[in-house]
Amino acid sequence: MDQSKEQRILNSVSYNAIKGDPESVLACIDKYCSQNEWAMNVGDEKGLILDKIVKEADPTVALELGTYCGYSAVRIARLLKPNARLFSIEFNAEFVPIAKEIIEIAGLQDKVTILEGHAQDIIPRLKTQYNMDTLDFVFLDHWKDRYAPDTILLEECGLLRKGSILLADNIIFPGAPDFLKHVRNNIHYECTHYPSHLEYMKAPDAMEKAVYLG
Numbered sequence: 116m117d118q119s120k121e122q123r124i125l126n127s128v129s130y131n132a133i134k135g136d137p138e139s140v141l142a143c144i145d146k147y148c149s150q151n152e153w154a155m156n157v158g159d160e161k162g163l164i165l166d167k168i169v170k171e172a173d174p175t176v177a178l179e180l181g182t183y184c185g186y187s188a189v190r191i192a193r194l195l196k197p198n199a200r201l202f203s204i205e206f207n208a209e210f211v212p213i214a215k216e217i218i219e220i221a222g223l224q225d226k227v228t229i230l231e232g233h234a235q236d237i238i239p240r241l242k243t244q245y246n247m248d249t250l251d252f253v254f255l256d257h258w259k260d261r262y263a264p265d266t267i268l269l270e271e272c273g274l275l276r277k278g279s280i281l282l283a284d285n286i287i288f289p290g291a292p293d294f295l296k297h298v299r300n301n302i303h304y305e306c307t308h309y310p311s312h313l314e315y316m317k318a319p320d321a322m323e324k325a326v327y328l329g
């Protein structure tokens with residue numbers, strides 16, 4: 116059985132990245148996915164927007180929906196202060212071990228916990244099972260039609276507080292119209308649009324920041 120694209124990305128990181136150096140892990144994935152095989156990592160251009168918002172949020176507890184290979188988990192976790200933690204939800208059993216390995220090569224395994232399963236099943240358990248109060252930062256990068264229902268679920272589960280920052284990838288491509296409809300023109304959110312491009316391509320894309328106002 117030949118290897119998957121995600122396994123080939125891990126091979127490249129394992130062979131080329133400097134152990135314990137998140138920057139080299141990110142650079143290796145971006146190089147591989149620009150030159151060899153495109154993959155749906157947030158990438159270097161939108162990654163700079165992600166960096167900016169994570170620095171602004173300076174989260175103690177962060178959540179990511181859609182780990183995939185762990186690129187954005189490394190991107191976020193490398194900016195977290197010592198006692199801060201990232202929880203990343205992923206339901207594809209093939210991707211979980213690959214992401215864990217990539218996060219470990221980056222030396223960030225103590226900051227990132229991958230929760231295997233569907234976001235809609237795990238979110239309602241975050242307070243009880245993971246002793247969570249509220250979330251300071253949420254990165255949405257999973258199936259685009261799940262952004263809106265899972266945001267509503269976060270609200271209903273009392274996981275958002277005044278000032279919680281949501282950042283959503285792919286607002287233009289593939290697009291997340293229901294999410295935009297939910298957060299824009301909604302008195303409970305203050306939104307900001309960040310135009311950019313699809314990872315490793317010239318096609319337009321964008322990210323949307325939505326600050327929960329309580």
Ligand SMILES: Cc1ccc(Cc2cc(O)c(O)c(C(=O)NC/C=C/[C@H]3O[C@@H](n4cnc5c(N)ncnc54)[C@H](O)[C@@H]3O)c2)cc1
Pocket residue numbers: 155156157180181182183184204205206207210232233234235256257258259261284285288289314
């Ligand atoms: C053909 C084609 C390729 C790429 C594009 C462009 C493009 C560009 C991008 O930046 C993209 O993020 C995407 C995109 O589709 N992302 C979906 C990402 C899913 C990951 O999250 C996981 N997951 C999905 N739903 C859930 C869920 N409920 N609970 C837990 N994990 C979930 C999956 O298991 C994957 O690990 C697409 C457009 C068209």
Ligand SMILES: [Mg+2]
Pocket residue numbers: 155156157256284285
């Ligand atoms: Mg994406």
